[in-house]
Amino acid sequence: MITIDYQNRKPIYEQIADRVEAMILSGAVKPQTQLPSVRSLAVELSINPNTIQKAYACLEQEGLIYPVKGRGNFVCQLSDMEERRRDACYKMLKNLVEEGKQLGITREEMVDYVRHLYGGG
């Protein structure tokens, strides 16, 4: 479910954190669910456990997951999940639109691109 792009400028721990966040916000991972342990995920992805640790620390800091010492990390019960999802979406799109405008792309041109790239829906 998680893939790492070593060419990407975004640090690995952030790639992981973003991916897990997306899974939580999209509802693919339910609240109270236990996440894979730091060590097991490190083995699975063939990276250092500290990197996973850092990713999980970010998510905890954002209030998305909580650790239980000696047991593991769990997904928080979120009351504002829908709102967070929308926020994340907005933030992402704002950058996009900004770049698009600089490239001189018209609104409908971009809308068409999005429609096309998104595929069946």
Added chain:
Amino acid sequence: MITIDYQNRKPIYEQIADRVEAMILSGAVKPQTQLPSVRSLAVELSINPNTIQKAYACLEQEGLIYPVKGRGNFVCQLSDMEERRRDACYKMLKNLVEEGKQLGITREEMVDYVRHLYGGG
């Protein structure tokens, strides 16, 4: 016309290169036009001339500008400008759509966001 975001993970020289590229591809800067000199732009942006130099080197490498010794840097005559522009746009959008899907955003939901954020047009 060019702003630097020191918070941004993208290196400064690349921010500048991207911005100039956008201006060229969008037609805001016409072919054969002379770009600001390395030194003057460095002063204007209050950064090291080496950084501007690196940005211009990137653009030259991409075939977007060409240097004339002792005179400055100029915008190339591009036959495939439209194509390049579309490529840049596609590349940008592909990442976006990928993220959007991971967040579980539907196609029309995203289209609506884009329409709204893009503003009048």
Added chain:
Amino acid sequence: MITIDYQNRKPIYEQIADRVEAMILSGAVKPQTQLPSVRSLAVELSINPNTIQKAYACLEQEGLIYPVKGRGNFVCQLSDMEERRRDACYKMLKNLVEEGKQLGITREEMVDYVRHLYGGG
């Protein structure tokens, strides 16, 4: 009467010990009273009996409770209860005041906060 905060950095056994200590020092639990058994409390709080055991061991070590083999744990007869209570209070407040000073909070400002937060009384 006892709640566990899994988010808290303080270890669980210490949370329990502190809570029981507070109940004893505040007079909510009288001397000679029998405490709930390790097992029953473990069940009630849904945690490992070892953790309760460790909490009780701490309290015994502090001279607040004493175990009777085969019967259970009991609250000690304390001659210096008032003094202990004041000590615990002092210790707690010292940290607080230190932090408050670092934040540049004035004495009266803090006094007002305390009054307000404490509520009726």
Added chain:
Amino acid sequence: MITIDYQNRKPIYEQIADRVEAMILSGAVKPQTQLPSVRSLAVELSINPNTIQKAYACLEQEGLIYPVKGRGNFVCQLSDMEERRRDACYKMLKNLVEEGKQLGITREEMVDYVRHLYGGG
């Protein structure tokens, strides 16, 4: 200005972050001021640079400081400084009051303690 308590349960990086935050919120360190470099502070406190790095990362995440690559870390221009200070104060006091109540301390008793411990002011 910064002291580390190795006995403290609070991790070192957090002790540092809290201390710097307090200095910023109390106005002891003005906006736009450059903080000591990661390496220099590490030497001064005789700890690993990574620990300082982590502390600074926390502060950046909170929006209190911002890094400039190759130059250093700087204090943000905060519009809501007063509000943040009050929040930090409230948060700190809430825990205190909670503990105090459990110990059976009356409101005026606690107010008196605070007044006394706070010293001249």
Added chain:
DNA sequence: GTGGTCTAGACCACT
């Protein structure tokens, strides 16, 4: 077994 912290050392990008 779990997460959390710290250290040490290396590498990279930017100035």
Added chain:
DNA sequence: GTGGTCTAGACCACC
């Protein structure tokens, strides 16, 4: 020189 990231290995506390 600066900050940022990653790895490796160790230790601790908790369950």
